[in-house]
Amino acid sequence: MPTALSPLPLNPPQAWTKPTYSNTHGGKTYRPTHPELFKVEFTPSLGNEEEYSSRLVAVRDFEPNERITKLTNISLAPEKAYSSVQFGSGQRDHLELNSDLLFMNHSCSPTAEIHLIPNHPDQWEVRTTSKGLKKGEGITFFYPSTEWDMAQGFECACGSENCLGQIRGAKYIPLAELESRSYVNEHIRRLKDGQ
Numbered sequence: 001m002p003t004a005l006s007p008l009p010l011n012p013p014q015a016w017t018k019p020t021y022s023n024t025h026g027g028k029t030y031r032p033t034h035p036e037l038f039k040v041e042f043t044p045s046l047g048n049e050e051e052y053s054s055r056l057v058a059v060r061d062f063e064p065n066e067r068i069t070k071l072t073n074i075s076l077a078p079e080k081a082y083s084s085v086q087f088g089s090g091q092r093d094h095l096e097l098n099s100d101l102l103f104m105n106h107s108c109s110p111t112a113e114i115h116l117i118p119n120h121p122d123q124w125e126v127r128t129t130s131k132g133l134k135k136g137e138g139i140t141f142f143y144p145s146t147e148w149d150m151a152q153g154f155e156c157a158c159g160s161e162n163c164l165g166q167i168r169g170a171k172y173i174p175l176a177e178l179e180s181r182s183y184v185n186e187h188i189r190r191l192k193d194g195q
């Protein structure tokens with residue numbers, strides 16, 4: 001069950017077509033959700049089926065600690081999935097982004113953060129880190145900052161010097177390590193406290 005204070009809709013407020021290589025290259029069904037902020041890029045040489053072949057890229061500069069966007073078209077996820085973002089410690093506390101934000105990849109040295117103030121979905125947002133963000137840079141976040149035990153772990157290909165390798169969720173990473181990488185959401189801190 002979702003937590004009592006989880007007023008997320010079961011369906012996205014606005015219909016959304018997931019971008020694919022073909023519908024962003026000549027297809028007519030895809031409309032970027034935040035064209036003035038970021039765009040989805042595919043690397044066709046890696047193949048359309050390869051999930052890491054796509055990424056979200058800033059189309060303008062952002063200041064340090066600037067809000068990139070609020071999470072405006074979210075819905076309660078039917079279940080934890082590769083695409084969902086965890087917003088609480090309850091079993092059903094996972095949301096779907098239903099926007100191009102889905103294409104934010106994980107990085108061990110992320111350029112952005114997801115801030116999920118408990119029980120205030122109207123304030124949930126994506127922010128830059130203290131470094132800000134330049135036009136053309138990938139918008140990434142540290143998945144364990146929201147995810148406790150991911151539906152689908154992966155071998156990280158972020159390429160950063162201090163890459164952690166396997167990414168499976170915060171459950172498998174000490175709190176100090178989480179804190180050294182990213183803003184850590186309150187539900188993750190709570191779950192760490194109880195570990």
Ligand SMILES: C[S@@+](CC[C@H](N)C(=O)[O-])C[C@H]1O[C@@H](n2cnc3c(N)ncnc32)[C@H](O)[C@@H]1O
Pocket residue numbers: 050051052053054055082083084102103104105106107152154155156157158
């Ligand atoms: C929500 S999707 C992110 C968007 C993804 N690139 C796509 O095309 O759908 C999450 C998936 O992307 C892939 N991914 C994201 N960040 C990654 C990384 N740093 N290294 C390897 N794969 C990554 C993993 O397969 C992960 O399950």
